[in-house]
Amino acid sequence: MGKSYRQFCALARALDHLGDRWTLLIVRELLIGPCRYSDLRAALPGVATNLLADRLRQLETDGLVVRRELPPPAASIVYELTPLGAALDEAVYALVRWGAIWMVAGRDGETFEPRWLVVALRAFAGPVPADTRGTVDVLVEGVRIRVVVGGGAVDVALAEVPGGADAVVAGDAETVLSVAAGLLSFGGAQRQGRLRVTGNRGVARAVVDIFGLGPSPVNRVGGPPAVGE
Amino acid sequence: MGKSYRQFCALARALDHLGDRWTLLIVRELLIGPCRYSDLRAALPGVATNLLADRLRQLETDGLVVRRELPPPAASIVYELTPLGAALDEAVYALVRWGAIWMVAGRDGETFEPRWLVVALRAFAGPVPADTRGTVDVLVEGVRIRVVVGGGAVDVALAEVPGGADAVVAGDAETVLSVAAGLLSFGGAQRQGRLRVTGNRGVARAVVDIFGLGPSPVNRVGGPPAVGE
DNA sequence: CTGCATCCGCTTCGATACTG
């Protein structure tokens, strides 16, 4: 695998475990939820299968990931994060907030999985007022992401089944991302017809207001340099 | 350079710019302060000089770094971060907090630069009480790091000249790191003779208390997996 | 079908040497 930087530095040590190609993207997938080998292959187009196997082995010996065999009827293997691996959440979210600067370029020819918005929404969630409560489903390309707010915390995850949400917000990925990052207002997105809201609009507004608040790099720095600059 | 992941995902986009070997370590050096080419080579043992040149070129065209020629007497070139590059601070600090878990292993055969503690101290700085004020110099292996606290903010930087600090804390890198990360108490470190404090001890205590507070991964998860586990 | 291992052409990395 990748060579160690051999530096007594926490950043270098972190990169000794995460710096290899594909590793952090595997962690991203597992932050969304446990995955089978083939789930990972599908979500990571372009990864060589031996490389994926290598990375998973490395992550396992490093203690970031565990292999778990599902009970008999399924008879499959899932990979999931250990507490050590899950502790990467804040680092991933910080990278997502910075990387969002580069999302203005559009997605010509790139692959996209709506599930990735789970990570993006978590990344842009700000402090939660103690009295805000509610469940909002975000619907993008048929994938349902459930945002549950309550007790001063927010939980974002894939929703297995519809129903039970106070409101549903539907739109395309760019719009959802822009609103989450605070680059586009919730009201403005609705007025432009880019978001459709059904159910309890008060709850929807309150939950959406949790996002796009903090001084994330997207708001501080603006866009990437123009071409030719 | 590294191939793009071709994913419409902020993490993948970030890694498209930062994922190449050495890139984030170059950013780390520049977060400490502007560097000349030879400074970078010295701080990054093992980097091939053509690779360093490649990375700097890439960082420049990506808008994270600018080349600046120093005025005549010096007649040299320094690299420094643009606002876009400097916006990586939070991502780097988050990675440092996670990577600190792996710092228990000791530094056998690894290189170490005391200046790196500038980044570590920033990474572990917690919220600053509005009424805390003071300047503390941290002395490690002859390198002086100045921690200035006031107005609810903390600034950590290399100190060019001695003097002007309310207190001076001297010790080795492991001890300073442990105290900053909240794994070792300030008082305990002094009692064990691992830290020596001179000057105003009240200010020293107040400033040190800013560190090691937040629920960083080191405190939540503990150490890395034992060997053979 | 899932979960890998093997082989191969190509790119990238690391080390050294050399130049304005």
Place this chain on the structure above:
DNA sequence: CAGTATCGAAGCGGATGCAG
């Protein structure tokens, strides 16, 4: 001081094979 040039070794991406 600030890079460029070169070359062997390692890593990557893609295709294929194969056992459970």
